[in-house]
Structures are given as structure tokens and as C-alpha cells.
Amino acid sequence: MIKRFIPSSALTKQSLNSHAWIGICVSALMYLVCISGTLAVFYQEFERWEQPQIGESLVYQPEQIEQAYQHFLTKHPEINDDHILIRLPTEDLPRASISADKHKWFIESDGSLTQQGVSPITKMITGLHVSLHLPENIGMVIVSILGVLLTSLIISGMMAHRRIFKDAFNLRGGFASLLQQTDLHNRLSVWGLPFHLMIAITGAFFGLAIYIAGIYNQVLYENDFKALMADAYGAVPQIENAAPQVKISQALNKLSQIAPDTVPVFITVEEAKTDKQFILIGAQHTDKLIYSEQYRFTASGDYIDAAGFTSGPAGQQAIFSVYRLHFGHFGSEFVKVLYGILGFALTVICVSGINIWLTKRNKQDLLNPVWTAIVWGTPLSFAISAVFQLVAGLPAIYCFWIMLCGYILVACFQNRQKCFELWSVRLTAASVFILVFTHMMLNAQASWQNISLVVNMGLLFIAVLIWLYSQKLNRQI
Amino acid sequence: MAELLIAIIAFIISFAGLIVLLLSWQNKSDQAKQTMIAFAWFVIGISIYLWTLASGPEFGLCYGFISVAFQAWVLVLYQQKTNSKPLKLRAAKVLVKSQINWAAGLKSLPRVGLILVAIIPLAGFASMQVLAGVTALLPGEKVNRMALGVYLLPILWGLFVYWVCGAQKLARPVISLAIISVISYSVNYLL
Numbered sequence: 001m002i003k004r005f006i007p008s009s010a011l012t013k014q015s016l017n018s019h020a021w022i023g024i025c026v027s028a029l030m031y032l033v034c035i036s037g038t039l040a041v042f043y044q045e046f047e048r049w050e051q052p053q054i055g056e057s058l059v060y061q062p063e064q065i066e067q068a069y070q071h072f073l074t075k076h077p078e079i080n081d082d083h084i085l086i087r088l089p090t091e092d093l094p095r096a097s098i099s100a101d102k103h104k105w106f107i108e109s110d111g112s113l114t115q116q117g118v119s120p121i122t123k124m125i126t127g128l129h130v131s132l133h134l135p136e137n138i139g140m141v142i143v144s145i146l147g148v149l150l151t152s153l154i155i156s157g158m159m160a161h162r163r164i165f166k167d168a169f170n171l172r173g174g175f176a177s178l179l180q181q182t183d184l185h186n187r188l189s190v191w192g193l194p195f196h197l198m199i200a201i202t203g204a205f206f207g208l209a210i211y212i213a214g215i216y217n218q219v220l221y222e223n224d225f226k227a228l229m230a231d232a233y234g235a236v237p238q239i240e241n242a243a244p245q246v247k248i249s250q251a252l253n254k255l256s257q258i259a260p261d262t263v264p265v266f267i268t269v270e271e272a273k274t275d276k277q278f279i280l281i282g283a284q285h286t287d288k289l290i291y292s293e294q295y296r297f298t299a300s301g302d303y304i305d306a307a308g309f310t311s312g313p314a315g316q317q318a319i320f321s322v323y324r325l326h327f328g329h330f331g332s333e334f335v336k337v338l339y340g341i342l343g344f345a346l347t348v349i350c351v352s353g354i355n356i357w358l359t360k361r362n363k364q365d366l367l368n369p370v371w372t373a374i375v376w377g378t379p380l381s382f383a384i385s386a387v388f389q390l391v392a393g394l395p396a397i398y399c400f401w402i403m404l405c406g407y408i409l410v411a412c413f414q415n416r417q418k419c420f421e422l423w424s425v426r427l428t429a430a431s432v433f434i435l436v437f438t439h440m441m442l443n444a445q446a447s448w449q450n451i452s453l454v455v456n457m458g459l460l461f462i463a464v465l466i467w468l469y470s471q472k473l474n475r476q477i
Numbered sequence: 478m479a480e481l482l483i484a485i486i487a488f489i490i491s492f493a494g495l496i497v498l499l500l501s502w503q504n505k506s507d508q509a510k511q512t513m514i515a516f517a518w519f520v521i522g523i524s525i526y527l528w529t530l531a532s533g534p535e536f537g538l539c540y541g542f543i544s545v546a547f548q549a550w551v552l553v554l555y556q557q558k559t560n561s562k563p564l565k566l567r568a569a570k571v572l573v574k575s576q577i578n579w580a581a582g583l584k585s586l587p588r589v590g591l592i593l594v595a596i597i598p599l600a601g602f603a604s605m606q607v608l609a610g611v612t613a614l615l616p617g618e619k620v621n622r623m624a625l626g627v628y629l630l631p632i633l634w635g636l637f638v639y640w641v642c643g644a645q646k647l648a649r650p651v652i653s654l655a656i657i658s659v660i661s662y663s664v665n666y667l668l
Contacts, residue, residue, distance in 0.1 A: 018639050145601070148630075152634075152636070168502050169502050187550070194546070208631075209627050212609060213623070215605055218665060218666060315625065319627065330539070364574050
């Protein structure tokens with residue numbers, strides 16, 4: 001019966017050809033997106049690690065949030081954003097903050113704003129994942145197209161894999177052999193297939209949905225884009241003559257009566273400082289994958305309605321589930337760890353795929369050290385640019401690209417591939433150690449408390465693993 | 478509490494299903510193998526159903542698939558440690574050092590360029606137009622049809638990319654995609 005599902009050898013050859021073509025074309029960018037995505041799963045933890053001195057608490061008073069909003073308006077009278085965002089403390093980010101127009105402040109327990117929110121290292125990681133550090137309108141589209149190409153790689157990989165059932169549990173030994181690389185590539189990809197497909201599809205959504213929505217606007221909505229947006233994201237309430245004073249506390253108190261089982265995660269003041277302003281509270285329903293239900297209130301805190309995502313059509317819920325599904329921000333922190341491991345598996349699949357192709361060529365040229373430089377230079381550049389940022393406040397994104405390009409340039413002049421790989425691995429391990437050490441030196445006790453302790457221990461663990469891998473490489477040379 | 482218990486049972490059942498799959502994989506008899514495979518997948522299916530009972534359909538499906546992936550990887554490692562014969566450690570094969578053939582690379586640039594045009598703008602345009610056109614004909618709420626199109630987009634686009642990159646004669650998929658684009662665009666915008 002199984003034989004019926006095995007593709008013919010001609011189709012397998014064609015699929016392998018397709019798989020190799022796509023893989024080679026996108027390998028470097030795909031690797032950057034995969035490795036940064038693996039780290040981006042923990043972006044909230046990294047944000048907390050970057051500013052360990054900020055007080056954390058899950059408890060807040062509605063009045064404190066309202067005061068913070070007033071303070072924010074006083075501090076930044078120039079703000080002209082159409083919405084001001086207040087993030088409420090949650091389990092994974094137990095810090096209340098308020099932000100608009102690139103200004104972000106943490107909210108103290110008395111509602112005052114004393115510490116600015118700055119997380120350049122986290123932004124370097126998330127920015128690479130979301131838009132490859134390009135302007136968002138271009139970068140997000142490119143990353144989403146990578147999602148499409150990942151889908152294509154999954155399809156062609158499946159079609160190329162004639163022994164998918166025969167090899168289901170095969171992981172042959174040997175070290176760095178072609179067989180082991182192939183087995184590793186195939187076992188990780190076959191068993192992780194549902195996850196990888198989900199990541200590819202949801203990843204493609206972020207930058208491409210708007211383009212297909214443009215076609216639906218013509219085909220289904222007769223060029224009424226407002227109606228399309230209302231169907232997808234809920235109609236915007238029409239407010240006239242809104243009260244000038246925004247009563248956030250009243251809205252929050254009302255929400256606890258309207259939806260007592262929900263967890264409010266953010267508040268936005270829409271059309272802020274205009275006579276159309278209103279309050280929107282995003283509250284998570286613990287039994288739903290959608291990011292949040294949106295409860296809308298007038299500026300004076302009277303309940304208007306809910307956008308209706310929780311009870312809305314399946315399509316609307318599917319659209320709103322994309323974010324949490326892609327980043328694994330649901331369930332407990334344990335889910336994030338699992339997502340991190342699955343994301344790392346995808347990164348390994350990407351690297352081993354190109355390693356297989358390089359080995360099969362039976363020759364060694366410039367591409368070998370350049371690929372090594374990309375693979376090991378990326379985490380190395382992450383760590384070193386983070387150190388430069390922490391120590392000297394240098395812009396992490398620029399440091400990252402200068403480091404990575406410099407490392408690739410160095411690779412071009414390497415004659416001894418194995419030695420270069422070994423030293424790249426050692427340097428990467430050392431750079432992660434240095435990063436943890438720097439964080440400890442700069443933040444003293446705060447470095448070993450709460451989430452900073454977990455992140456630092458995690459980084460040390462990764463550094464040790466990389467070091468052990470370098471020892472293994474060393475034995476092979 | 479009941480949910481936790483169901484989740485634990487689901488976890489154990491999926492692991493049991495995978496163990497049966499592993500045993501079937503080790504089994505040489507063809508007849509028993511087929512039965513065991515069918516049974517194993519049935520059990521894994523049951524475990525995913527149990528996950529949905531424990532955590533609701535949305536979270537349950539996620540937990541089910543994730544747990545199967547991890548359990549399978551554990552079994553792959555176990556299998557490697559216990560059954561497989563490790564290949565002898567050999568010195569890595571010394572690869573012939575060579576220079577990149579820039580001339581050949583430059584010569585292939587037009588073909589690479591055509592492939593890139595075919596897999597990104599052309600295949601993208603064709604898949605969007607086809608999906609918008611086809612899902613618009615389906616019954617149901619507009620937002621559901623739109624979401625279906627959005628979710629299917631990477632799959633159809635990915636299939637087109639697979640077709641273009643695997644083709645021996647590039648002209649065939651490129652011309653076909655161009656025709657598909659023109660027809661679906663005409664149906665969506667002009668009719």
C-alpha cells in the first residue's frame with residue numbers, strides 16, 4: 001500500500017533538482033531568518049534581560065495606568081500618533097509600559113514614568129527576523145516570500161524523499177559524514193513537518209496578506225476596502241465629540257465586569273487627542289489562539305462593544321491566530337522553549353541542506369568558507385554586537401552587519417577550511433561567554449535575578465554546547 | 478485536573494503509537510508491518526483527538542503535533558544509540574580544491590534571472606489571482622473565503638515554485654503560469 005505513495009524516480013529526480021535550486025537560492029537569507037526567529041521566540045525575555053533593573057510586578061491599579069497616560073501626554077505633547085499603546089504586565093512580560101512615536105516608558109507603581117524602554121539588542125534580533133533590517137514595507141515582503149519558498153522546499157523535499165517510510169527512524173553514525181548530514185536533515189524535517197509548514201504559512205501571512213487582500217477588495221468587496229477591513233478586523237466605532245479626558249481606569253474596571261475571565265494585555269487610545277478618540281482594550285481569552293478580543297470604550301470609559309473575534313467567523317479567528325501560532329506565545333513558557341527547539345531544528349535543517357550540497361560537489365572552493373562564515377559568523381556577530389552595544393552603546397544593527405560582512409570577507413582568504421570552521425566555532429562560544437560576562441559586570445546583582453538569571457544561564461548553556469562541538473571538530477582534524 | 482489527566486494519557490498514547498511505528502519499521506515481515514503502521518497512525522490520531530479534548534481544538538492540535546515531533550526525535554536518537562552500527566570514524570575525505578567558475582556562473586545568469594522572475598512575481602501573481610478567483614466562487618462568509626485564500630496562498634505559490642524549479646524545460650511552466658495569470662486576472666477584473 002505504501003508503495004503507491006512513493007513518487008516515481010523521474011519525479012524524485014525532478015523534485016531533488018527543484019529542492020536543490022530553491023535551497024541554494026535562499027540559503028543565506030533563510031538561515032538568517034531561521035536563526036533570528038529561534039531567538040525571537042524569546043524576545044520578551046531578551047527585553048527584560050536588556051533592562052534588568054526595571055521593577056517587575058503583575059499587579060497594577062487602573063488609576064495608576066490612567067495617571068501614566070496623563071504623564072505621557074505631558075512629557076510628549078508633540079506626539080501625533082493616531083494611537084497610544086499601553087502594554088499591561090503579563091506573565092511573560094511583567095512590566096507595564098506606554099509607547100507612541102518611538103517613545104517608550106515603563107510605568108512605575110505610582111503611575112510615574114521614570115525609565116525609558118530601550119532594547120536595541122532585542123530589536124536587532126527581531127528586526128532581522130521580521131524584515132532583515134530593511135525598511136519594513138520591503139523587508140516584510142521578502143521575509144514572507146521566504147515563507148513561501150520554505151513551503152516549496154517542504155513540498156519538494158517530501159516529493160524527493162523516496163525512502164520516507166523506510167528511513168523514518170534512521171540516523172546513521174559517523175561524524176560529519178554525508179550520510180549523517182543527510183539523515184539529520186531528513187529526520188528533523190520529516191518529523192517536524194507540521195510545525196515547519198505552519199511556520200512557513202503563518203510567516204508568509206505577515207507581508208503578503210495585504211496583496212491578496214487587494215485582489216479580494218475587487219473580487220468580493222467591489223472596491224470597498226473599509227468593508228473588507230471591517231470584516232477582517234472589525235468595524236471601527238464612529239465617535240463624534242469624544243470627551244477630552246480619557247478615563248482608562250473606568251474602562252478597565254468595566255472590563256472586569258463585562259469579561260471577568262479574560263486577561264487584559266494591552267490598551268490603546270485610538271485617534272488620541274482628537275474628538276474621535278476612544279479606548280480599546282485587548283484581552284486574551286485563555287481558551288483561544290487569537291491574540292486578543294478587542295473591547296471598545298468611549299473616552300469617558302463607557303462600554304461600546306467588542307470587535308467579536310472570539311465569537312466571529314472562523315476565518316476572522318484564523319487571521320487573528322497567526323501571531324501567537326507563529327511565535328509560540330500561548331500556553332506556558334514551556335511552549336516557548338519547545339518552539340525554540342523546533343526553530344533551532346529548522347535552522348539545522350537549513351544548514352545541513354547546504355552542507356549536503358557542498359559535500360556532494362566533491363570539490364572545495366570559495367563557497368565552503370563563505371558558507372561557514374555565514375553559519376558561524378551570524379551568532380558570533382549577534383554576540384559581539386550585543387557586547388559593543390552594552391559596553392559602548394554602539395548601534396547593534398550596524399555592528400552586526402559590519403561584523404558579519406567582515407567575517408565573510410575574512411573567509412574569502414582562508415585556505416584551510418577545517419581550521420577556519422574550528423576557529424569560527426570557538427570564537428562563537430567565546431563571544432557568548434563574553435556576552436554573559438559583560439552583562440554580569442554591567443548589571444552586577446540584577447544580572448543574577450529573575451529572568452536575567454534564566455537568560456544568562458541559557459546563554460552559558462549554549463556557549464558550553466558550542467564549545468563541546470568545537471572539541472568534537474578538533475578531534476576530527 | 479481532568480484535562481491534565483487526558484493530556485498525560487494523550488502524551489503516553491502518542492508515544493506508544495510511535496513505538497509501534499518504530500517496531501513496525503524494525504519488522505521485516507511485510508504483512509505484519511502494514512497492520513502495525515496502520516494501527517500506529519490510528520493511535521497517534523487518537524492521541525491528537527485526546528489533546529483537543531484536554532486543551533480545546535486550537536491548542537490541542539498544536540500540542541499534539543509538537544509532542545509527536547519531539548517523541549519521534551527521541552526515538553530516532555534511541556534507535557541510533559541502540560541499534561545502528563556507527564560508521565567507522567574516518568578522516569574526512571580530502572576535497573579537491575578548485576576555483577569558482579565565474580565564467581560559467583555569468584553564463585547561467587539569464588536562466589537564473591528568468592527562474593527568479595518566474596518564481597517570485599509571476600508565480601506569486603498567478604497564485605493570488607487563481608486563489609482569489611476560486612475562493613470567491615465558494616459559498617460562505619466573505620471573511621472565511623478570504624482567510625482560506627490567505628492560508629492557501631503560500632501552498633499554491635510554493636507548488637508553482639516547485640514546478641518551475643524542477644522543470645527541465647523552463648518555458649513550459651513559465652508560459653503556463655503566464656496564461657494562468659492572464660485568464661484569472663481577466664476573470665477577476667474584467668468580467
